[in-house]
Amino acid sequence: MMLLILIQRELLSNLMTFRFVVAMVVTLLLVVANTVVLIADYERRLTSYNTAVQQHAQKVSEAETYSEVEGKIRVDRPPNPLSIFNAGLDRRLGNSIHVRHTLVPTLWDTQSHSADNPFLSLFSSVDLVLIFQVILSLLALLFAHDAIAGEREAGTLRLTMTNAVSRPIILLAKYISAMTCLIFPLVMSVLLALILFSVSESIGLRADDWLRIGGILLTSIIYLSAFYLIGLLISTLTRRTATALMLAMVIWSTLVLIYPSLIVFAVNRLWDTSSQLEAASGEIEQIWERFERERMDFLERDPVEDDNTGYDILKGPGSRGVFEPSDSTTLKYFKAESRNLRGVNDDSESLVPHAKAYYQFAESLRIRAAERTGQVRWKALEQVYVRKANLAKNLMRLSPAPMYDFATESWAGTDFHSIADFISSVQQYRQTIINYFHDEGIFSSRQWFASDQGEIDWGDLPQFSYQRTDVSTGIKHASGDMACLLLINCVLFMTTFLIFVRQEV
Amino acid sequence: MIWHLTKRELYDHLNSLRFAFTTVLLITLMIINAVAYLDAHKARSQAYRKKVSASLDEMRSNADNLYNLVIEGPGNLYKKPSSLSFCASGGEAFIPESVRGDRATWSIGGGGSSLRGIWRMSYPQSNPNLWDIMPDATDVDWGNIISIVLGLVAILFTFDAISSEKEHGTLRLILSNSIPRGTVLVSKFFAALITISVPFLIAALLNLFLLYTSGSISLGMSEWGRLGVIVFIAFIYLSIFLALGLLISSRVNHSSTSLTILLLIWTVWIVLIPSTLGALAGGLQPTRTREEFHAQRMDPFEKLRSEDGTGLNIPFLSRKIPATKETVSWAEYLTEEATVNERLNEAHVNAQIAQIQLARSVTRVSPASSVHYAVESLAGTGFTRHVQFLAQVRRYAGEFRAFLIEADRADPESPHAIGPKEGTSEKPVDFASIPKFEDRISFRGAYTAAATDILLLVLFFAVLFAGAFLSFIRVDV
Numbered sequence: 018m019m020l021l022i023l024i025q026r027e028l029l030s031n032l033m034t035f036r037f038v039v040a041m042v043v044t045l046l047l048v049v050a051n052t053v054v055l056i057a058d059y060e061r062r063l064t065s066y067n068t069a070v071q072q073h074a075q076k077v078s079e080a081e082t083y084s085e086v087e088g089k090i091r092v093d094r095p096p097n098p099l100s101i102f103n104a105g106l107d108r109r110l111g112n113s114i115h116v117r118h119t120l121v122p123t124l125w126d127t128q129s130h131s132a133d134n135p136f137l138s139l140f141s142s143v144d145l146v147l148i149f150q151v152i153l154s155l156l157a158l159l160f161a162h163d164a165i166a167g168e169r170e171a172g173t174l175r176l177t178m179t180n181a182v183s184r185p186i187i188l189l190a191k192y193i194s195a196m197t198c199l200i201f202p203l204v205m206s207v208l209l210a211l212i213l214f215s216v217s218e219s220i221g222l223r224a225d226d227w228l229r230i231g232g233i234l235l236t237s238i239i240y241l242s243a244f245y246l247i248g249l250l251i252s253t254l255t256r257r258t259a260t261a262l263m264l265a266m267v268i269w270s271t272l273v274l275i276y277p278s279l280i281v282f283a284v285n286r287l288w289d290t291s292s293q294l295e296a297a298s299g300e301i302e303q304i305w306e307r308f309e310r311e312r313m314d315f316l317e318r319d320p321v322e323d324d325n326t327g328y329d330i331l332k333g334p335g336s337r338g339v340f341e342p343s344d345s346t347t348l349k350y351f352k353a354e355s356r357n358l359r360g361v362n363d364d365s366e367s368l369v370p371h372a373k374a375y376y377q378f379a380e381s382l383r384i385r386a387a388e389r390t391g392q393v394r395w396k397a398l399e400q401v402y403v404r405k406a407n408l409a410k411n412l413m414r415l416s417p418a419p420m421y422d423f424a425t426e427s428w429a430g431t432d433f434h435s436i437a438d439f440i441s442s443v444q445q446y447r448q449t450i451i452n453y454f455h456d457e458g459i460f461s462s463r464q465w466f467a468s469d470q471g472e473i474d475w476g477d478l479p480q481f482s483y484q485r486t487d488v489s490t491g492i493k494h495a496s497g498d499m500a501c502l503l504l505i506n507c508v509l510f511m512t513t514f515l516i517f518v519r520q521e522v
Numbered sequence: 523m524i525w526h527l528t529k530r531e532l533y534d535h536l537n538s539l540r541f542a543f544t545t546v547l548l549i550t551l552m553i554i555n556a557v558a559y560l561d562a563h564k565a566r567s568q569a570y571r572k573k574v575s576a577s578l579d580e581m582r583s584n585a586d587n588l589y590n591l592v593i594e595g596p597g598n599l600y601k602k603p604s605s606l607s608f609c610a611s612g613g614e615a616f617i618p619e620s621v622r623g624d625r626a627t628w629s630i631g632g633g634g635s636s637l638r639g640i641w642r643m644s645y646p647q648s649n650p651n652l653w654d655i656m657p658d659a660t661d662v663d664w665g666n667i668i669s670i671v672l673g674l675v676a677i678l679f680t681f682d683a684i685s686s687e688k689e690h691g692t693l694r695l696i697l698s699n700s701i702p703r704g705t706v707l708v709s710k711f712f713a714a715l716i717t718i719s720v721p722f723l724i725a726a727l728l729n730l731f732l733l734y735t736s737g738s739i740s741l742g743m744s745e746w747g748r749l750g751v752i753v754f755i756a757f758i759y760l761s762i763f764l765a766l767g768l769l770i771s772s773r774v775n776h777s778s779t780s781l782t783i784l785l786l787i788w789t790v791w792i793v794l795i796p797s798t799l800g801a802l803a804g805g806l807q808p809t810r811t812r813e814e815f816h817a818q819r820m821d822p823f824e825k826l827r828s829e830d831g832t833g834l835n836i837p838f839l840s841r842k843i844p845a846t847k848e849t850v851s852w853a854e855y856l857t858e859e860a861t862v863n864e865r866l867n868e869a870h871v872n873a874q875i876a877q878i879q880l881a882r883s884v885t886r887v888s889p890a891s892s893v894h895y896a897v898e899s900l901a902g903t904g905f906t907r908h909v910q911f912l913a914q915v916r917r918y919a920g921e922f923r924a925f926l927i928e929a930d931r932a933d934p935e936s937p938h939a940i941g942p943k944e945g946t947s948e949k950p951v952d953f954a955s956i957p958k959f960e961d962r963i964s965f966r967g968a969y970t971a972a973a974t975d976i977l978l979l980v981l982f983f984a985v986l987f988a989g990a991f992l993s994f995i996r997v998d999v
Contacts, residue, residue, distance in 0.1 A: 036782035043786050047794060054802050065811070072813065111652040125653045134809050134874040135647055138616045139905065140800025140881060141658065151789050159782055259686070260539065262778060263678065266785070267543045270674055274793070275547070278666075279554060281659030286558035347653065406655045413657065422657070433655055 019182050023190030031160060031198045040156040041202045047148050048206040052213045055101040055144065060219045062096040062108070069093045069113060069130035078475045081468035083459050084355045084376070088340065090116040092446065092481040093130060094439050097431055098220045101210070102233050103146040103422070105431030109138070114440075116447045116481075117353065118454070119383050121391030124440050125347035125398055145210060146425045149237050150418055153203060154244040154273055158265040160195045161248020163258045165517065170258055184518050192245070192510075199241045207234055225488040232428035232488075232495060239502045240421040244269075246509035253517045272416040284409040290401040294348060297397030301350050301390045308352065308386040315378050321371055330372045331466070332362040348394045351387060354379075356466040369463065377461035384451060406433070414498070417505055424498035428491050438486045446481045453479050523701060524709045531713030540678045545721040547671060552725035555662050556732035559608035563738050566603040573600050573620075578958065585956060588929055588947040592940055595623040595641025596922050601911045602961040604902035605739050608729075609664040609752055610894065612904025615654065618646040621915045623922070626860065628822050637837075639822055640856050640941055642864035643919050645871040645912075664726075665897040668756045669890035672722065673763045673792050677784045679714040680767025682777040684994065689777065693997075707768060707994045711987075714764050715757070722756065744965060748900045751972065758979045759893050763788075765986035772994040792890040799888075803881035809873040820862040825855050839944035845937035849945040856941030868916075875909060886975070889982050896975035902963045906971055911961060918959045925957050 031037060073091040080086040093113045100107040111127025120126065129135075168174035177187060207230065214220045222230075248265050255261040321330050335358040343350045361369065413419035426432040454460055457477075464473055535541050577597040584590040600620045607614070626639025660666050687693035696706060730749070733739045741749075767784055774780040839849050882905070885891040898904035930936050930947045939945030 035779050039783060039786060043790060047790065047798075051794075051798055054798060054805070057805055058801065061805070061808075068811075068813065106655060109651060109654065124655070127652060129652055134804070134877055135618075135651075136616065136874055136878045136905065137801075137804045137881075138651055139613045139878065140804065140885070141660075141797045142801060143794050143797045148794070151793060152786070155785055155789065159778070163778065259682070259777065262781060263539050266678060266781070267539070271547075274670065274674075275551075277657070278659040279551070279662055281657055282662040283554060283558060285656060286562070402653070402655060406657070409656055419657065436655075 019180075020186050020190055023177075023182070023187065024194045027191055027194035028197060031194060036156070036159055037198060040152065040159070041205075044148065044152050044156075044202045044206060045209065047152070048145060048209055049213070051143050051145065051148065052101060052210045055142075056213060056217045056220065058108075058142075059096055059098060059101060060217065063219055065130055066093055066095050066112070073113075077478065080475075081472070082355070082357045083454070083462070083465045083473065085357050087117055087119070087338075087353050087355045088115055090450070090478075092116055092443055092483075094127075094436075094483070095485075097429065097435075097485065098214075098222060099226060099229055099233075099429035100144070100431050101214075102144060102230070103425045103429045103431055104142045104144045105426040105429060106433060106436050107429075107431035108142060110436055114443055116443060116450060117351075118380065118447065118451050119351045119353040119387050120349070121387055121394070122440060122443050122447060123391075123395060123398060124436065125402075126349060145206065146233070146237075146422060149203060149206070150240070150421055151273060153199060153237075153241055154418070155269060156202075157195070157199055157241050157244040158248040158269050160198065161245045162252055162261040162265045164191050164195070164249055165252040166255050166258045166261045167252075169256070185514065188249075188514060188517055192242075192249070195245055196238070196242060199245065200238060203234070203237055203241070223485075228488045229428050229430065229491060232491065233425045236421060236424045236428065236495065236499055236502070239499060239506060240417060243417045243502055243505050243509065246506060246513060250509055250513045250516075253513055253520065273418045276416050277413050277419045280412045281409050284405060284412070288405050288408070290405065293401050294345065294397055297393055298345055298348055298350070300393050301348060304386050304390050304393070305350065305352055308382055311382055312379055315375065319371065319374070321368060330368055330375060331358060331365045333358045333360050333365060333467075333469075335359045335468075348397060351390070352383070358467040358469065360469045361467060372466060373461045373463065376465050380460040380465075403433075414501065417502060420498040420502055424495040424502070427495035427498070430485055430491055432494060434490065434494050435486055438490070439483060442483050443481070446479070449479045453477075524705050524712070527696075527701070527706060527709035528713045528716070531710055532717060535679065535713060535717040540675075541717060541721075544675045544678075544718060545724075547675075548667070548721050548725040549728065551662055551667050551671065552729040553732065555608055555664070555667070556729045558662070559733065560736050560738050563603065563605055563607065566607075570600055570603055573598070581956065581958075582953050585953045586950045588926070588933070588936075588949055588951050589943055591951060591956070592640050592926055592946055593625050593638050595625065596918070596959060597624060598622055599915050599918070599959045600961065601908070602963060604907070604963055606745065606748065606901035607663075607903050608733065608739075609749075609901035610898040610903050611661040611663045611665075612898045612901070612907065614903065615651050617905065617908050621645055621912065623915075623919060626822070626863075630823070637852070637856070637942060640860045642860045642867070643915065644864075644867050664752060664901075665894045668752075668759055668897070669792060669893045672718065672756060672760050673788055673890070675718055676714070676760050676763030677767050677781070677788055679718060680710075680764050681771055681781040681784050683710050683714070683768055684771040684997070685774050685777045685780045688775060688997075703995050703997075704991065707991060711761075711764055711768060714767075715761065718760055719757065722760075723753070726753065748965065748968070751969070751976075752897055752900055755893060755896050755972075755976060755979065758976065758983055759889060762889055762979065762983045762986060765983055765990050769986055769990035769993055772990060772997050791888050795888045796885045796891045799885045800881045803884040804877060807877050807880055809870075809877050815866060815870045818866055820859055820866075822859050839942050841937060841944045843935070843937050845939040845945050849937060849939045849942060853939035853941035853945045871912070875912075878905060886978060889979055892975040892978050896972040896979075899968045899971040900965075902965065902968065906968075907963070910964065910967065914961060915959070918957070921957045925955075929955075 069091075070093050073093065076089045076091065077086060080089050091113055096112070097107045110124065111129045113128045113130040114122050114126055115128075116122060165174065168177070178184070211230075214222065247268060248261075251264050251268070252261050255264065335356070337357070338355040340353040340355075341351070410419070410423065414423075423432070427434070459465060463470060577600070580594070580597050581591075584594045598620045599622075622644045623641060624644070625641055629638040630636065660670070684693065687696070697703065730741070734741055739745070766787065770783050770787075771777075771780045774783065837848060837852060839852060840846060842849075845853070882891070882895060886895070895904075895906070899906045926940065929951055930938060930940055933947035933949045935949070936947035937945045
């Protein structure tokens, strides 16, 4: 009963303050302005994705032989509507990827179809989570800093305690009422954003997206509670509000703004990785050299006149392409070949079985080499790039603000795991295509290298389809950070409680 | 009298928690910045030289035949790293470091003759950011230390300058002496300015000392001059926030309200507005997509296509002197194809630049953006520098083209119809005589570019200080 009265009193005194009104208005204005900008941006990316999908399908059907499809099958990652809440990696990373049997695709082979202007990334994006992270945490500290210290200064704390109110009740009342005041702008913001979502027709939310949004909301509440409790702890420890306020601001600017950037900057600059890639790069080149040797052995065992490279077994008009791209920072290296004979010269006709056997052998060899390089490559890139990012993330977890960011990223499905999930489904798609080619005997067919016997029906080619991962993976990856945030909450509450109970008023 | 009051304020400040925080924070950030950039410039200069020499080697191997140079062009042209990049990283991860001056993507051959497109400039459209999986963060460079940290610190020192004296009644006490109000305000302003400047200058000098003694940078007259202007910018920016703090503090009765308002203004104005407005302004003037630009491209096979549009006719050209009419017309065709498509590439990149320029002008409503742009142009990094680099590259492309024509004219055995192999000289070229691209960072434009932003900052300061003055004069004590 007493609790209710206290909560009521605290609520009123919090709600009536000028700072609450100002913070509320600013938050809502920012949320509306940014949601509008972000929705427009999402729509642009969606259009860009749809055109890209069409164009890439078109490109495949332009290939006249199966080997010409090399470098023409391209799949695209659709933009995630929840990136409006937390953009994460969704906007930044490449969203289009080639599928070829000569290379196992990784994150580092992506390109971007929506980068109409790459310079635009000079302006970092503001998402809704960032607004909550910065502004509402500030509000939480402003509510908390004078909760105890202020009453102690004014003498009202002693007054309250002369009534038969236990100290935990006072603390609890303060906590509950302040959290209500903090949740109010948060919920209003999310509701406003959702209203704007529904006005824009392009955003189709799936059923489990609501669960994700719920998760983001829950994480936001836990995060704000952590900041409120930090403020409350400061308030119990200090004698004067002015000191409490200063301390709170120092801690806020360090935790929210300075520390996270400092860590990323330091890890980025001081972790030199260039040498680690060199070894893997050599290994990959060796694998392809061995491929080349085995290919030559095959040609020697089964020689054809005038040809010792394998490229000119058959004579006739047409085109040929040999690709050997190489990039040392992403370890991209492979050898591919495409052939399109528009007709086969009469004297070469007898060599067609030769050519079929050659391509059957060479392409299977290429696939094996690609699988082997894929393993080496993934191990090296993971060690260099993924571990670096994980190190930075783990160091950043000393502050609740990045934890909040990471957890909401997982909820929104814009984190590294979700992108990696897309990549692995592209890898599966590559395997499907290879299986299809094997099953249909395409590597050993005439249509692999010659287009003189009619067009290819590309309709039979397996299609790529990708569904965003369901919410359970989001929960799995968010749970760690959420648990940490909860733990911080508990520790802070216990500490504040213990100190407050023993304190003299 | 001003000095007396200032001294009183100074003693107050020096003993405070916020002064300790400011000093620790600024020194930590500046040391981390120095450590991170210790080897950065050396490594980047080395990488730059390596790439340039690789590009020159390629040119040397092409120089044994003028036709090769006509096809392959000057190769990749690289941007020289700036020695002051620790002042402003300038979003280097998002800006390409080179321009390609190389061969066309098409060639057609068969039946004894072949045609290849001649070289043209093309501008890379991707950046390493596409695979960057690191969490988002702001770089710790001078630009950010000034725009984020100095702003915050200025607020922490001024939010209670007047409001707390009002609360405690000491303001009435001071004003009961015959001191003009203006003097009180000015002394408060100077006290805060000095208190923050001292740790900032110490931290900055420490940073330069670390960089200098480790041999990572050499500091000449030009560098000192530019660093001086950067520090000057830091002072104006600091003054803006001091004035803002005094303004709000004199309008409000409680320190906590004053701090709330100031922090909200600071987060919105400095942290959120530049990004939001940048994204918004980018959407105002959308460039055409890559595909749309691609669709405008001149089809190189247009003239080669046979009447019924099924096959390609490859002409048989001869090496007759003077050039036959057909060779000349093919030479003109190839030149036109290269020029038209190069111009399209250029138009594309120009449209992108215009979009960014607009976004930059709009974001200047935040003084943090002005600081960034000014520091960037003084440090020789970032977008302005990239635009400068592109201008140099284009000038060089003209020189290189003129050289090819000149070299071809000097060969008596050439039909002088540059383009097709049959119309071009195939003599080796003296490598030393080929003009080479060397990127020069010119700071002549830097001061003028920075001047606009500095003026804007001064304007902000003047308005805010006048506001603070007027509102303090009218304060009821």
